[in-house]
Amino acid sequence: MTNEIPFKKIWWEDPLFKSSTAFLAWFVFGLSVLLVFILGKFSLPSIAQFGLHFFSSTEWNPVTENFGALPFIYGTIVSSLIAILIAVPLSLGVALYLSELGPMWIRNPLNFLIELLAAIPSVIYGLWGIFVLVPFVRKYVEPFLSACFGFHPLFQGPMYGIGMLSAGIILSIMIIPTISSISREVFSLVPASLKEGAFAIGATRWEMIRLVMLPYGRSGVLGAVILGLGRALGETMAVTMVIGNRPDIAISLFAPAHTMSSVIANEFSEATTSLYAASLMEIGLALLVLTLALNILARMLVWSFYGKAKGTRA
């Protein structure tokens, strides 16, 4: 029996398909490498001019062309730390409530709402921040903190509302979905046998969480927190809109500040001289390196946790 079907032969179809998908995959890889390269290349004038001094100098003066990034680094780190401080307990609470403590009927709707939080665009957080959060912080939060902890310089000074504290609060809201969703996944991977073991020796649900789930999921939760920290460090719009954009290092959390991303957002299109632009590029490069390092660390932690969870299951 011979093959009498008039098949069409397109010999180049498969080789072309394979090579074009390969090309596009490497294209994505290449673009990412190019990103690091370009940022590096464009920051060269600033790196050559200021060296390491760039990261320790607090002067930021476009007129005299003297640039130091310390106020921005300080602002980025402090605002992110505030965010982590608020977001971690809240996210863990949400994650535990969603995976272990809450009644079944509430879990899905609650989870949906938390996911919505992640879908809101940054600029809308900023808008809400300016007109709702900042007045609230000025009227209630800052007076309260000043009354309770006013003995410490962190909580002294004029209360503008606009400033480091508001930036930290808004960041915390924005990173809660990241931390809580990964933590929830981590908690759901705690082997049932371990949990049952704790119940079998008479532990209450909370004791089981404290003695089994939290220690078991530690590396995964830590990864989630670092991933959240990465988000907070790089967040731009909402922070820019509420932090006040003043390149000073003030001890008080009530005072306006500036972050690495917000200074780029504010000044990049006005950077007329090449050194000015290069300095902003270098801040971008530093931000890139920082977030890359944190992301890689976080992913390694989460991966190692998944590896462990798979191991105990099998």
Place this chain on the structure above:
Amino acid sequence: MKSHLRRRAENKIMTGLMFLFAILTIIPLISIFAFVITKGVTSINLDFFTHLPKPVGEPGGGMANAIVGTLLLVSLACLWAIPVGILAGVYMVEFAGPRIASTIRFTADVLSGIPSIVIGVFAYSLMVLPMRSFSTISGAFALGFMLIPTVLRTTEEMIKLVPQTLREGALALGISRFKTTIHIVLSTTLPGIITGTLLGVARIAGETAPLLFTAFGNRVWSTNLFEPIAALPLQIFVYAISPFEDWQRQAWAGALVLIMMVFVLSVVSRSATKRKYSFS
């Protein structure tokens, strides 16, 4: 040893505390929605959709150009990023060895963690500087670059779910690798890929930072690919930080429109997965 009663009380208190945390998290969400909806609805009108912005300080006008601009920017971003993401994802699962696949996967994961402002600066250096002009295409490039990791990883995860026997079934019929991938593998996982992609699109539609130095914004009507173009998030940003009450009012209206766009995309994406196929 703590007494039984104390341990039970502790359990109750901690459960209550976690519940309180969950509620505390929801409060900002409710507040944001309440304000965007009430302030947005009272500020929005027909002019908002049909008029261009008025000169500084003059009341009235709308964001017609920004709405069209956002639609154009997002469509162009999808146009280049979705094919690149899907085909790169296909390469990872169908052709690449484990080493190369994890390299690409790692690249995509790292890419998704890069701050959007850095992507904006990159697009500026790569496209705006050589072309000597802010432009629609540079904005679309930046947004697309942010979309790629989502599309790529979704495609990878979805294609991995396609049973090997389905591929073998097609190849055993003498169907080419290309046709097998397109008509059998991808068409089977399409709903999942659409869901993931639309969620990514919803995210980039609201992005502002990558557009600051690329699309830049434009107060007049333009759909020219090589000129600055208005975008809804940019316009909201500019109006929100302005001292004029009428502009702030329009910022809320813009926020309402933007949030609707984002949520419609999210809801549509979820409904795409409702169509489920069972593999056997």
Place this chain on the structure above:
Amino acid sequence: MENDTIETEMTAEQTMTPSLEETRKVKMFTEDLKAYFGTFRALHGIDMRIFSNRATAIIGPSGCGKSTFIRCLNRMHEFVPGARTEGKVFLDEKDLFKKDIDLIEIRRSIGMVFQRPNPFPTLSIYDNVCAGLKLSGIKNKSFLNQAVEESLLKAALWEEVKDKLNHSGMSLSGGQQQRLCIARALAVKPEVILFDEPCSALDPISTGKVEELIHSLKENYTIVIVTHNMQQAARISDYTGYFYLGTLVEFGATKKIFTNPDKQETEDYITGRFG
């Protein structure tokens, strides 16, 4: 009972002596075929002949390499990451492992039916059957219609599905799905059809139907069937090869293998003293 069936259905072929077998037309044969998964060798040099228009059964305990063997016959084995082959496989005079061989053409001449029914979930029954034609560039509507009807008729499925050709292939029962997959393989007009434990996921009634079908296909096609079910091998095959630990222990007429095998291991396996 089982033995009775074999006795009554026994054909002249099954009692043939090995020397007479040599005169039959050989459709495919392998020479020193070795298959690897990474560094693990699954087949240790198989020499085997597959006779034209006959059904050849491959039996053996699980893990003996029988599936790997038939997956080498249409070069599906090397699709698994890290897998490779050595040795030779011939279809008529064609060396299938030659460098410039057209894989697509090979797979059209050598169809395959898998362990579990695997209809394409997004395609209709009609499109499932003509997928191999349509996706290889054939657009002529009447040609496709004819091919679909012909293939479904040959697969004894036409009567059951002719009124719902545009329904999803997944809407059929397991046994129907498997016959759909057979129809799909028939549509590209293969010369050889490989069955990889085609009934292992089916109920007894569906199994009966598929076996009947395979029996009728022998007229026009060369059949190779892997099975772990010895009764099935005895019922439908003319020749049987017994595999153990990646080697072909014994090959011969089914009748001989099942009644008077040369090797003690074969007899142990057949009589159930093993595995």
